[in-house]
Amino acid sequence: MIHPIILCGGGGTRLWPLSLKVRPKPFLPLTGQTSLFEQATTRVADDSRFADPIIVAGPAHQDLITQQMRGSPHRLIIEPAAKNTAPAIALAATLLEPDDIMLVCPSDHYIAAPKSFCEAAVAAGELAAQDYLTAFGITPERPETGYGYIRQGDALEGGFAIAEFVEKPDLERAQRYLDSGSYSWNGGIFAFRAGAFLAALKEHRPAMAGLVKAAIGGATQDGAVLHPDAQSFSEIDAESVDYAVMENSTRAAMVPASMGWSDIGNWAALHDALVEQDDDAQSGNVTRGDVDLADCEGVLAMSDGPRISAVGLEDVCIIVANGEVLVTTRDGAQKVGKLPGAVNQ
């Protein structure tokens, strides 16, 4: 059995004004009828393969999680503060038996082919059982500059050793990675034996490991909800699992995964995912709500109320939500999170 760990820490400010602090990206039905969080839990709902999930989230979203889990059994860890992924994963690992296999799943990504995800999860679980710290290596589809890359090394049974983690590249380098065939996107999905993960954390980030242990030791339980000790947890230096553990490990591995993955990192990425979904999309336009387009190409237009009318635009996203109006080029979409409206919520 694989223990899914669903991480709900993403703020999704680049998807403002639809994504708000009070109801951020994971809990919005961005790509269909259900939210990305609901899709993440549904992907691991097969109880012949997966145990009940452990969800790690901030206190502001406890009600949204309860509501969107609709009574499905789960454990919930409420982080007293946002400390990036390494501490969140460590909290969950501490709740498991050392030999339990955990599958770390971000709750704000989109996966078009859930079956391929499950196959990769099983393969990753098998490597994890051999104490490999195992990442999903997403087969790249374009020279993306917004993602970290993994370079594959020696072949293992069901995967590869990781030769190198690479930071977000520039376009030229990304194109080289794509052409080489030996690089994958780092999708932030990992499989670990719980004991192996905690041992690696203790080796590379002993202070963090100690503070997480103390936070769990001082935790209070409220039904299926665990509240780690806020004092200990607040002393942790926030860090991603990539920096804290993966890049330091000599036993990092990857399983190739080709599953229509997107981090839906900004409006342009959501546009891409929706165009991909929709065979009827005319001229690459995607509309949601009351929208009239004339002479537009590559436009995403979404409204939760007022009509949007647009003329002559190319590669522009128009989002009307929660009383705000956002208009951005696809190229500008990365900067949306820095807008005053997104910052001063």
Place this chain on the structure above:
Amino acid sequence: MIHPIILCGGGGTRLWPLSLKVRPKPFLPLTGQTSLFEQATTRVADDSRFADPIIVAGPAHQDLITQQMRGSPHRLIIEPAAKNTAPAIALAATLLEPDDIMLVCPSDHYIAAPKSFCEAAVAAGELAAQDYLTAFGITPERPETGYGYIRQGDALEGGFAIAEFVEKPDLERAQRYLDSGSYSWNGGIFAFRAGAFLAALKEHRPAMAGLVKAAIGGATQDGAVLHPDAQSFSEIDAESVDYAVMENSTRAAMVPASMGWSDIGNWAALHDALVEQDDDAQSGNVTRGDVDLADCEGVLAMSDGPRISAVGLEDVCIIVANGEVLVTTRDGAQKVGKLPGAVNQ
């Protein structure tokens, strides 16, 4: 004394969603604190030169006119139907003495330099007194394809004979007109001796002249408001004064006028007029209301309420008004009037 005739027939659907049928373009404060209509009446408020104006408008806008005239003396003719400019001018001419000089002023144009307007009005009035049907020839500032042109002929005292009226040209032809120095924009501003205008109308459009005469004959007066007979007026074929009279006359003249004129024909034209006004406009951006721009150039963003946030746009107009959201390129601005929102008001 010159008798100003203020025409309020313009619908301004290309300035939707700010301009609505119930409160169209002339009555909106587009270029400053006052509406274009108020600016038109203020320009002719000097009672050493101008008599009280005659305003010609549709029944839907009577209240707006009363409100925006703020008690200034005027006469108001309510057209029973919209029949373009020739019948509207003929109604006003019929109320004047034959030797009165009338100055026909659209109420939905912008003039940056009112003093130059007044000088041209006096010059045009002097030609009109010699029975010239006199147009303002606006000195062109760019190869505009959206306006009609006037070619100047022989010099007259204070102006020129008109050699030719030219339809809206394509860009190449517009550039040639601009380079030649002998073409002007036809701004729809005219000076006539009332008797000369009615004589020309009778000569070239006898049916229209007869129906206008009948409409005035059967009119009812309600204080300063005249209601021409609806039956007679409805039988008139709508036609512009350019087609019905000016182009057929052998006594057409023009006075050159350089006065920062714009017909504010669409959002791009409004943008141009506002950039011209505003020495502080950064990167050619103009904003009104709650607007945050990042990496934008040549953007017009106006909101009557909800915040507009925009990233990376170039030469785009964003208008949030009356519960509608319009986003158009400057090039697309001509098509705004055909959008479902503008058509189905």
